[in-house]
Amino acid sequence: MSTRVRIDVDGRSIEVDADASLAAALITANVATTRTSVRGEPRGPLCGMGVCFECRATVDDVPHVRTCMTRVRAGMRVRTGAPAAAPLTAAAPPLARLDADVVVVGAGPAGLAAACAAAQGGKRVLILDDNDGTGGQIWRRDAATPAATWRARAQRLGVLVESSTRVVGVHDERSLLAVRGDAARVVGYGALVLATGSTERFVTFPGWTLPRVFGAGGAQALLKSGLRVDGSRVVVAGSGPLLLAVAATWARHGARVVALVEQAPAARVRAFARGLWARPAKLAQAAWLRARLLGVPFRMGWWPQRIDSAADALRVTITDGRRVAALATDYVACGFGLVPDVRLAAVLGCAIERGAVVVDDEQRTSVPHVFCAGETTGIGGVDKALLEGERAGSAAAGIRSTTSRAMLARERRFAAALETTFALRDELRALTAPDTIVCRCEDVLRSDVDACASWRDAKLQTRIGMGPCQGRVCGSGVAFTHGFAVADARPPVFNVPLSTLCGGPDSGA
Amino acid sequence: MNGDGTSSRATDVLVVGAGIVGVACAAAFAARGATVRVIERGPIGGGATAAGMGHLMVLDDAPAEFALTRRSCELWTELAPDLPPRAEYSVAGTLWVATDSAEFDVARAKFVRLREVGIDADLLDESALREVEPALRPGLLGGLRLPTEAIVYPPVVARWLLDRAGILGRPSMLFARVARIEPGRVTLDDGTVLAAGIIVNAAGVDGGTLTPGIVLRARKGHLMITDRYPGQLRHEVVELGYIKNAHGAALESVACNVQPRATGQWLVGSSRQFDVVDPRAEPRMLARVAARAIEFLPCLAHMNVVRAWTGLRAVSVDGLPIIGEHPTQRGVWLALGHEGLGITTALATAELLVDLVERREPRVPAAAFDPARCVVARAS
Numbered sequence A: 001m002s003t004r005v006r007i008d009v010d011g012r013s014i015e016v017d018a019d020a021s022l023a024a025a026l027i028t029a030n031v032a033t034t035r036t037s038v039r040g041e042p043r044g045p046l047c048g049m050g051v052c053f054e055c056r057a058t059v060d061d062v063p064h065v066r067t068c069m070t071r072v073r074a075g076m077r078v079r080t081g082a083p084a085a086a087p088l089t090a091a092a093p094p095l096a097r098l099d100a101d102v103v104v105v106g107a108g109p110a111g112l113a114a115a116c117a118a119a120q121g122g123k124r125v126l127i128l129d130d131n132d133g134t135g136g137q138i139w140r141r142d143a144a145t146p147a148a149t150w151r152a153r154a155q156r157l158g159v160l161v162e163s164s165t166r167v168v169g170v171h172d173e174r175s176l177l178a179v180r181g182d183a184a185r186v187v188g189y190g191a192l193v194l195a196t197g198s199t200e201r202f203v204t205f206p207g208w209t210l211p212r213v214f215g216a217g218g219a220q221a222l223l224k225s226g227l228r229v230d231g232s233r234v235v236v237a238g239s240g241p242l243l244l245a246v247a248a249t250w251a252r253h254g255a256r257v258v259a260l261v262e263q264a265p266a267a268r269v270r271a272f273a274r275g276l277w278a279r280p281a282k283l284a285q286a287a288w289l290r291a292r293l294l295g296v297p298f299r300m301g302w303w304p305q306r307i308d309s310a311a312d313a314l315r316v317t318i319t320d321g322r323r324v325a326a327l328a329t330d331y332v333a334c335g336f337g338l339v340p341d342v343r344l345a346a347v348l349g350c351a352i353e354r355g356a357v358v359v360d361d362e363q364r365t366s367v368p369h370v371f372c373a374g375e376t377t378g379i380g381g382v383d384k385a386l387l388e389g390e391r392a393g394s395a396a397a398g399i400r401s402t403t404s405r406a407m408l409a410r411e412r413r414f415a416a417a418l419e420t421t422f423a424l425r426d427e428l429r430a431l432t433a434p435d436t437i438v439c440r441c442e443d444v445l446r447s448d449v450d451a452c453a454s455w456r457d458a459k460l461q462t463r464i465g466m467g468p469c470q471g472r473v474c475g476s477g478v479a480f481t482h483g484f485a486v487a488d489a490r491p492p493v494f495n496v497p498l499s500t501l502c503g504g505p506d507s508g509a
Numbered sequence B: 001m002n003g004d005g006t007s008s009r010a011t012d013v014l015v016v017g018a019g020i021v022g023v024a025c026a027a028a029f030a031a032r033g034a035t036v037r038v039i040e041r042g043p044i045g046g047g048a049t050a051a052g053m054g055h056l057m058v059l060d061d062a063p064a065e066f067a068l069t070r071r072s073c074e075l076w077t078e079l080a081p082d083l084p085p086r087a088e089y090s091v092a093g094t095l096w097v098a099t100d101s102a103e104f105d106v107a108r109a110k111f112v113r114l115r116e117v118g119i120d121a122d123l124l125d126e127s128a129l130r131e132v133e134p135a136l137r138p139g140l141l142g143g144l145r146l147p148t149e150a151i152v153y154p155p156v157v158a159r160w161l162l163d164r165a166g167i168l169g170r171p172s173m174l175f176a177r178v179a180r181i182e183p184g185r186v187t188l189d190d191g192t193v194l195a196a197g198i199i200v201n202a203a204g205v206d207g208g209t210l211t212p213g214i215v216l217r218a219r220k221g222h223l224m225i226t227d228r229y230p231g232q233l234r235h236e237v238v239e240l241g242y243i244k245n246a247h248g249a250a251l252e253s254v255a256c257n258v259q260p261r262a263t264g265q266w267l268v269g270s271s272r273q274f275d276v277v278d279p280r281a282e283p284r285m286l287a288r289v290a291a292r293a294i295e296f297l298p299c300l301a302h303m304n305v306v307r308a309w310t311g312l313r314a315v316s317v318d319g320l321p322i323i324g325e326h327p328t329q330r331g332v333w334l335a336l337g338h339e340g341l342g343i344t345t346a347l348a349t350a351e352l353l354v355d356l357v358e359r360r361e362p363r364v365p366a367a368a369f370d371p372a373r374c375v376v377a378r379a380s
């Protein structure tokens, strides 16, 4: 049993787990709505990882706080709904400077592996991550091996970790601007490794904006951040191997998985699974998942059509194109694969192709001194991330990599197989109705966007992608439904208080 | 058949550029019954028009500028009731803020001048200033309020103006890059030639590349926008130093100019850098813009910025717009060089251009905008 603390939510005192994220604690306490949208709809956490901004609430009088990235504190005052006024507090802390030989952005598997490799090469290494701990998405707050092993190794090697720190852009030649709370710091680097991971791809359909409908990765992240789901029902839907992981974790935490709805055709998924026999590590993972999944009804070749809120539950309508079924549930975990998070890379000027950062054999990007590893170079899972991380860290430190090129080639083939197996079917494009919201920050409808010729045109005319998430959620959605090329990165990479931008390169830092 | 394969009436007017100035001209010609085509290489309103703040303001420092901005603000007021909600038209009013007694004297002089010509204005002392705009820091000297000035969202207006004039669809709206403008004809990048008696060069900061001899300097500006903080800012707050900067020749300057958007967001500006064309936002300039704005509106320090961007203003040799027929190229008309006021002045520019084409006595004296003053003979 973890410690419990009391917090105040909209004037009501509630008891929550002390180590949960605020978003997870609120949902557990049946507060699934954190904000009111532009059109007045209730909204709640979606991504669980700090990029969608749907979980914003006013916390201790500060408006627009991401509750998924904030840990619960005894006595915390939370206000949901409309944001409070901006506070008039004292001046921001002065600009500090940090320097390291190798700076790694992202403390997921790729970032940890890169940091350890570079530290092994005798370099002073600093990792920065927006999360309040290391491990990235897959190992978020995970104490089990191999997460713990990597953490211990990094610590032993003297790798410095700056958590709850988001890198928001370039400061000057070989330095970045990073922000923690309302404090800005300049981070100078000899070499830079970008291991910023991925975000989820969302396909938009009626009901996807309802509270308690999370991304698949979002559901995973919320659970790992302390959401209690024992005794509740969940429908896991969308596409990709992440759905298996979500179903397994939720089942392990006592949830009843009503169905796992995978849009890819059964034959294609089976062929992919057979391919895993040649891959001992992945096989183990798959088998482990399957064991956990015993009892989970699979629906392959099915996909969600709409979600309605019915009394105290959600009703998910699914189809295989011919038949239709309705599933009652408390939560929906719905995601359609991952897309590399290339924003920081784009702001740095790195070449990007097909949505991923272009790297050479040693994980070098097109920009001198900048390396990239993990999901950011293409979605391929944890093994690819670890391998690439090791190679990037070694190259950044100027030492030889200890991993073989053949292993990496195999991981990249696996990544390619993932992409074809879980390619999204055309029918999904038609799920988005004219009055379906495609941009949650600004409540833009599909019909608004249909008249537009490009992502930029749509932005200018409809405000899609102009809200706090800056297209992280809607971008991949309309790239799919409308075929737009969504390339769009401007500083700041993350929302930051204006004061943190005041220390320019000529300010002495 | 026309050169581009569409069969239609002969084109009377070809407008190059679908920024706010080009579309305003196109709409004005269409309203006179002309057959108009607009050629644009990017999205409608995607140039400086997408970058600008959309503040509709009267500037009275030069008589010509005053006449043009004032007439244009009248035209905006007439247009306002028809604008769609997405145009985000709102009458927030402008608050010119004085930091010292010299600036307050400027405010007072402006007040007297504006009142004389019948423009609504209030001169405010320090406490009155804080009362009308509580977000301002204490200790400012006072200010001048122009309660009727408004704000729009320019790209939406641009598209709406075309739509209303029936120019949005094909063949009136042509998405292509223009390679050359000559009397009577426009040549596209792919070699297609389009003919018309009247050709309007409204290509913004790139106008000079299409009509050689016209020199336009780029003046880059940086802006940032915050998340939504509704109801906390009432007016567009501009420091009086802004006027000095806008009209000055300094290579680089920054002034506080903060605007309450209809969305509840705060739009934070702005900077001016001559001859910088790299579109990337520069940390150094963002830092200066942010610090200046916070100096006037301290609560901005803790407000989240969601995005920063830049835009290029087009500046003529004397800073005034270039409106009229090219002195030697008959039938080539120019609507260029609107610096930081092109959203405001687009409507009056269009009206003036049509008046000149139709050889009518213009409502706004045209001499100060005569292209002849800006054409530089090229050494061949």
Ligand SMILES: Cc1cc2nc3c(=O)[nH]c(=O)nc-3n(C[C@H](O)[C@H](O)[C@H](O)COP(=O)(O)OP(=O)(O)OC[C@H]3O[C@@H](n4cnc5c(N)ncnc54)[C@H](O)[C@@H]3O)c2cc1C
Pocket (backbone or CB within 6 Å): A047, A048, A049, A105, A106, A107, A108, A109, A110, A111, A128, A129, A130, A131, A135, A136, A137, A138, A139, A165, A166, A167, A168, A195, A196, A197, A198, A199, A200, A216, A217, A218, A220, A221, A242, A245, A246, A338, A341, A344, A373, A374, A375, A376, A380, A381, A382, A385, A493
């Ligand atoms: C929400 C989510 C949940 C997932 N859950 C699972 C799972 O349960 N099982 C599974 O097998 N796979 C999961 N995945 C896939 C998983 O991310 C990959 O398999 C692999 O672990 C990726 O490793 P990585 O190091 O490339 O990226 P990540 O693990 O995503 O790490 C990237 C890190 O970079 C940080 N970051 C990004 N940008 C910035 C910035 N500008 N400043 C500071 N920090 C920044 C992020 O906070 C993050 O911690 C999930 C993916 C997502 C998006």
Ligand SMILES: Cc1cc2nc3c(=O)[nH]c(=O)nc-3n(C[C@H](O)[C@H](O)[C@H](O)COP(=O)(O)OP(=O)(O)OC[C@H]3O[C@@H](n4cnc5c(N)ncnc54)[C@H](O)[C@@H]3O)c2cc1C
Pocket (backbone or CB within 6 Å): B016, B017, B018, B019, B020, B021, B022, B039, B040, B041, B042, B043, B044, B045, B046, B047, B048, B049, B050, B051, B052, B053, B054, B055, B056, B057, B176, B177, B178, B179, B202, B203, B204, B205, B206, B207, B210, B220, B221, B222, B223, B269, B270, B310, B311, B312, B313, B314, B335, B336, B337, B338, B339, B340, B341, B342, B343, B344, B345
């Ligand atoms: C930071 C900033 C803030 C501003 N704030 C304000 C304000 O508050 N109020 C105000 O009134 N004004 C403001 N302005 C000024 C205003 O934005 C401009 O004066 C106005 O947008 C100019 O409009 P335009 O149509 O002349 O140019 P643009 O909008 O640049 O349009 C020119 C168009 O021509 C097209 N084009 C160019 N070359 C070709 C070619 N070869 N072929 C085809 N098409 C071509 C371009 O793609 C572009 O769309 C601001 C400007 C900036 C930069």
